[in-house]
Amino acid sequence: MQLLQSPAVRIALSVAIATGLYGLSFGALSVAAGLDLLQTMALSLLLFSGGSQFAFIGVVAGGGSGLSAMSAAALLGIRNGVYGMQVNVLLRPPRWRKLPMAHLTIDESVATATGQTDPQEQRRGFWAAGIGVFVLWNLFTLVGALAGNALGDPATWGLDGAAVAAFLGLLWPRIRAREPAAIAVVCAVVTLIAVPLVPPGVPILIAAVVAAVLGLSGLGPATEGLEPDVDPYPDGAAGEPDGARSGVARQSEGAGRSEGAGGFGVALQSGVPRQPGVPRQSGGREDA
Amino acid sequence: MSLWGWILLACAISIATKFLGFLVPATLLDNPRMLRVAGSLTIGLLAALTAVNTFASGQELAVDARVVALLVAAVALWLRAPFLVVVALGAVAAGVARLLGAA
Numbered sequence: 543m544q545l546l547q548s549p550a551v552r553i554a555l556s557v558a559i560a561t562g563l564y565g566l567s568f569g570a571l572s573v574a575a576g577l578d579l580l581q582t583m584a585l586s587l588l589l590f591s592g593g594s595q596f597a598f599i600g601v602v603a604g605g606g607s608g609l610s611a612m613s614a615a616a617l618l619g620i621r622n623g624v625y626g627m628q629v630n631v632l633l634r635p636p637r638w639r640k641l642p643m644a645h646l647t648i649d650e651s652v653a654t655a656t657g658q659t660d661p662q663e664q665r666r667g668f669w670a671a672g673i674g675v676f677v678l679w680n681l682f683t684l685v686g687a688l689a690g691n692a693l694g695d696p697a698t699w700g701l702d703g704a705a706v707a708a709f710l711g712l713l714w715p716r717i718r719a720r721e722p723a724a725i726a727v728v729c730a731v732v733t734l735i736a737v738p739l740v741p742p743g744v745p746i747l748i749a750a751v752v753a754a755v756l757g758l759s760g761l762g763p764a765t766e767g768l769e770p771d772v773d774p775y776p777d778g779a780a781g782e783p784d785g786a787r788s789g790v791a792r793q794s795e796g797a798g799r800s801e802g803a804g805g806f807g808v809a810l811q812s813g814v815p816r817q818p819g820v821p822r823q824s825g826g827r828e829d830a
Numbered sequence: 831m832s833l834w835g836w837i838l839l840a841c842a843i844s845i846a847t848k849f850l851g852f853l854v855p856a857t858l859l860d861n862p863r864m865l866r867v868a869g870s871l872t873i874g875l876l877a878a879l880t881a882v883n884t885f886a887s888g889q890e891l892a893v894d895a896r897v898v899a900l901l902v903a904a905v906a907l908w909l910r911a912p913f914l915v916v917v918a919l920g921a922v923a924a925g926v927a928r929l930l931g932a933a
Contacts, residue, residue, distance in 0.1 A: 626851015
């Protein structure tokens with residue numbers, strides 16, 4: 543009961559429900575892509591990163607090879623490594639807890655934790671969102687896969703349209719400024735140019751190379767693209783003055799999140815690792 | 831390798847990537863270039879996946895009912911609809927477009 547009065551836990555639960563529910567669409571699309579029930583559940587239980595899971599089945603559905611599917615999933619999961627570093631610095635877990643925490647390190651758990659300022663609330667937020675999303679994501683994946691099996695041919699039900707909407711929905715929250723929009727457009731165009739020229743699945747990997755080059759060349763702020771699919775703090779981080787989210791900060795979700803998600807990376811740079819949630823008027827934009 | 835093999839390998843890589851983050855020195859976070867590549871990779875891959883799922887049909891490009899799904903999903907997202915609603919609308923849009931004669 544006392545836990546339910548924790549603001550981080552309450553936010554974590556609503557994030558878990560919203561995120562878990564879209565496990566429904568993953569389950570249904572996965573069996574439509576040709577994976578069986580066990581394979582679908584293996585992805586949700588073991589890979590456990592929504593974007594990478596959608597990437598894997600998206601490549602398979604398009605006729606891509608297993609190698610291409612795995613590569614797309616692995617590349618899209620690189621940001622989880624960054625989140626791992628951030629959580630490790632933020633929560634300073636004892637060694638034996640690192641492996642379970644690593645498995646629960648996803649957009650939503652990291653964003654919930656980093657949106658809090660009190661260390662205990664950060665810890666509660668991470669665990670509550672991580673475990674909550676894990677349980678509901680797997681439960682709804684199962685339901686979605688069973689429903690998808692019952693539906694039959696994906697084209698007749700417009701499930702291919704659902705896949706399109708799902709990927710756009712994953713991309714959307716990460717596009718709040720000109721730079722990420724430019725990266726998205728360039729990568730989409732490169733992909734389409736490559737489609738007739740190389741085997742299915744490979745265009746996505748070519749786009750990944752282009753995206754990495756664009757990132758290396760310094761287009762966009764450091765934290766762009768590292769936003770959760772379901773924003774735990776859509777109206778600003780807990781306890782944060784509204785003003786911090788207006789203007790530039792509001793215009794770019796990447797910048798907005800910098801007070802939360804990516805933000806303590808910036809806080810670290812200025813040498814205040816124990817105050818990761820300190821709101822920053824600058825929005826943490828780091829133009830190299 | 832079978833599809834099962836690739837699935838399990840993808841799972842192993844995912845767990846290893848996350849765990850690696852807990853093992854490397856925190857000073858890596860001071861590197862804005864590393865953060866930016868992780869972010870731009872995420873955006874680029876999701877954009878590529880959106881494009882392929884909308885326009886690719888094997889190795890050919892096609893404009894069909896999926897474009898309608900893309901447009902409807904974009905409007906729904908713009909109106910701040912929740913993810914699941916967006917996905918459902920995408921499915922309905924593609925289905926209706928096909929009923930009305932789109933490929």
